[in-house]
Amino acid sequence: MADLMAPPRSPTDLFGDPIDSHPLWFKPSSFLRNDFDSESYISDLRTFVPLNNLRSELQSHLSSLKHELIELINRDYADFVNLSTKLVDVDGAIIRMRAPLTELREKIESFRATVENSLVALQNGLKQRAEASATREVLELLLDTSHVVSKVEKLIKELPTVPADWSNADSSNVERGNLTNGTLQQTETGTSIRETQSMLLERISSEMNRLKFYFAHAQNLPFVENMGKRIQSATLLLDASLRHCFVDGLEHRDANAIYNCLRAYAAIDNTKSAEEIFGTTVVAPLVQNVIPNGPSVGVVAASGDDLGKDYQQIMQIIEKDCRFLLEIASAENSGLHVFDFLANSILKEVLSAIQKGKPGVFSPGRPAEFLKNYKASLVFLAYLEGYCPTRTAVAKFRAEPVYVEFMKQWNVGVYFSLRFQEIAAALDSALTGGLVPIQNSDSDLENSKDLTLKQSDALLESLRSCWREDVFILSCSDKFFRLSLQLLSRYSNWLSSGLAARKSGSTSPQPGSEWAISAVPDDFVYVIYDINKLAKEISGDYLGHVLEILASCPSEVLESVKQSILQCGEWLKDLLPLVINNIVGTLVEKSVEDLRQLKGITATYRMTNKPLPVRHSPYVSGVLRPLKAFLEGERAAIYLTGETRSELLLRAATEITGCYNELASDLVNLARKTESSLQRIRQGAQKRAGASSDVSEQNVSDTDKICMQLFLDIQEYGRNLAAVGVEAAKIPAYCSLWQCVAPPDRHDVIKF
Template identity: 70%
Template structure:
């Protein structure tokens, strides 16, 4: 009331000052302060403040909240002033409010009591309903178990009844000696005797197999029931009856299956196999077929006694496999056709692996264990390849790719492949092939080939021929195993590397003083230049062979591999061939070095020129020295020899001539320039001595122009010599002016007027 008295009536909003017009509005807020957030139903003051305090100072937040509170108070006062009359009259309208409240409370209390009573009845009904459902569920579970037990009992009884209805069932099978009786039946088949051939015919056998198939399907149902009724006393009490029924079924099924195999009754065999498949006992059928049919068949082909090996037995398997293939076609194909029939459901059997291959492996292990021994590599490889051919023949009976995959994954197949120790075989071949090359390369000298073989490729050295034979041996049909082709490829590359290393080591050791002391390099120390012609010829032929026919032969053998693998093989072989070709310049350099050494022996006669013209009155020389004709004699002898004519091509000959001429001329220049320099220095010293003596004697120091100095005579002799040497180079097809060291030699000894023109 006091507030209302002080503000009797609403007044218009006072006008804003000029300062207010150019500043923020009075009710403006920062962007982070949103008044609408206070109106949210899930507004929480603590969380609101904690969120804002992460980026707003507490003082600023408090100031803004106080400003907002002040604004709300002003708004409240404005609202009261606006509706002041209604606010004052409100108290006069609230008459007898308590009585109205009492009148409304009674029906509300009554309604609450009714609702609580209804809720109690609903909860009681819900509890009763849940108990009923639980009892019903327990009753259904008990009924299910009871039905399962009844079904189990009915199936057991049905199986026993069907077993009794079999046309012929030996009474002693129920004693548990089913296995012994099964073996007796197999023995009777082996002896050509049928248990009931005289009494029962095809119809009886087929009827028996059909009943057994039905029993097997019931036994399959029984296994399902037992799996769902474990640890129940009723089932445990029936366990003995179930075991007896199972034994009787196994014995009867074994007998019927063997009888069907003996008489080749396709219908009986088909029904028996379906029965075995139904009870998931394929192993028993595969074992019966192995012992009844396959074992006698293999025993005739690969005989062996209980102790194993038969005396004098061969280790060859090719003829045995040929007979086994024929016997499989005659004695086993009928069963394989039945088991592989389309939509027969008999794909679970694998008679190829678990019956035929298993028996073949056992027979070979007993009668011919040496067939698996890699100690005799040739026989081992022959047996291995014929065995792979035999496995491929067995795979031919598989009706599909999936059947082939399943055949290869069987334990018998895996065990059969484990018998072939390919690692040991390759090790023996490695020692044989690599050992032959090592023995040839260990020779202390180069060994020329005496009797060249037709496939030797005109190779001249035994070491090179052995390398070629070793390389070819890696990929021969009677050596190579495709599954080990990566190892044989590595061996081929190792052989090439071994030969290249033998060459490079020998050439490097030849340059040393104690070359003969290096093991394996003695051949290089004793070799003459003509011997290296053989090496160049052989290297060139080997590189061509490796990069040509040899590479094509390998790629043809590996044609079944992917393009990426073939490209890798090709690159590696080409790299090996190129490594041989890269050795040719080194060999040529070695020949040049040897020729240069021999030429150096002739060039030592240069020292005689100094003795001839030093302190003598000999006139200027007019012809070349005799030693000149001997400088290039070793090179000419090499080129004119039989080996160069027969085994050196034009390209190698050109490189050899050019390199030898350059090297020999370089040494010629070194010796001649040294000789001239020494002569000139000596002459200069003598001249100074003479001039000093003449001055002391008071004589004239003039020298006659007609006198020629000793260095001039020496240079003139050398000039005549190098002209003859240039003519000798020209006879070999070498332009002396193209050799830098010859030009330097000409500049060193030529007269002043012929310095710039090389002519002879």
């Protein structure tokens, strides 16, 4: 079909093979591309086309091209023949056209050469100009550097050369000549010499700042290197003079002189020197008067390591002797925000004095004293932060290395470890051994609202200790909260492990669970009461106290804390059913001991001629005696709520009745099986003796007597249940027992 649809070779050859019926891989249009390369074309095709096929296709394409050329010649044959007649004097025409083209080419080449020469000359000129500009800049830099150095040296000569001159700089009759360039002039009634000198130092510092800039950009030049000694000498003189002026200003509290000196220090980027000078000359002596240090200090008594009073005195010193400088440095738009005298002067000297004079305050070995000093230190830091004008300044103050170092001295991690051991050990000690009621817990029982067991009291005291003001640290709030949860978990595990050991009847209980093995039901009354009391306290006042302490925390954190504590309270409440189960189990065991006397009923009526019973057995009155004695006991009457008493009564009565039903049913079934066997034996003996088999005993059977005795017993048992407040007819086991032993005419109605 592809061959039929291909175009014919020529318009007249309608039945021949089309000339362009080539394979898909052979594309004649590829030969018309400008970037056609025969070698690459062949190398690409030979990977999947044999060379013979390629050669045949190329020859076929060549023949088709020749055929097309012949057809074109035949089509325009007349023009082709006339072509030779029209080409007259072609060579002459070519020569005539070549001459102007040659002339034009020569002009273009000449112009190009001229342009290239001009471009080279222009580039050389620009290069020379750039070199001259750079040289000029260097020369100007050198001239400026030399000028600034000379200017600084001249200004420094105007300064006092003897330190003692600074202390006498306030003499009103001292007159100085005009300073260089007439910039600063001392008048008889004008500014003091100290202030004048501080202004001069500020100007020198500005020039030194320029000099440092020049020196940094031209330090590799020999001319600048030769001036290195002059610059260093000028720097040393400026530092010494600025120090003397600043110290003198501090001594006389000359605000203008101090302001100018601080601006001078800021100009030369030497804030550390100003902070160090203020710390050593003003702060250090005053702090050492409060916290002395030296060989005479020796051993300091524990009572002398209280930092609270020391901080009070230091704060008074700051207010009296340091406030003026802090106000100058924090003045708005003063440009002195680069100084941090709070951290690098005041706090640094206070830390140094404490480390030398009272190193023991940083030791957490005495937790009470450590916490007291730590909180006093936080108050002192908060006082210092009060001098910060903005939040940014507070953040900067807290980020200072001195502040960080000061906080590292207080190892709150070790402090918490000691408190952890102290609090946890107290609870562990209380949980060792059996249940210990709190002394005098039974006095005035009706009005008692406290816990009844020392273990529970130890738990509550440990929980409260975690958040007491003399124990708790806010920075360790997460650790103290975790400790609180661990204490609750420890108490819960103590209860649950003991109850589990008692339920399993383990003869060798795990350490900590011995208390439950030897406990009596009255002891578990204390446990129930304390669990309810603890759950209420934890979910109420204790939770509110914790949330109040953590009020500064985010709301999502407070919600998490609240839910965790409430969940711990629920864990305690979940133990109540286990405790009740143990009480019920113990009471049932005691009741079953009396129920085992049921076996004596069989011996009483089996193979005897005793008449039908008319009254209940003596054991019935003792079945509910343990339960009744427990509920009427003093502890149960006072410490158990009405709801708990009702639950205990109903569950114990139900389980006792279930055991009663089981034992009575087994007894009746066994009696009936025995009677049936005896009946078959008697019938067999009668047949062998030839006696009439229809002779039946008219007396009541032993099984009927046993069932009648049991019926009388359960009637009395039902009356006993009603006496303690349980309706026997609502207990399924009692109904089953009634159906088992009651006479046929009384199956439907339970009445006693």
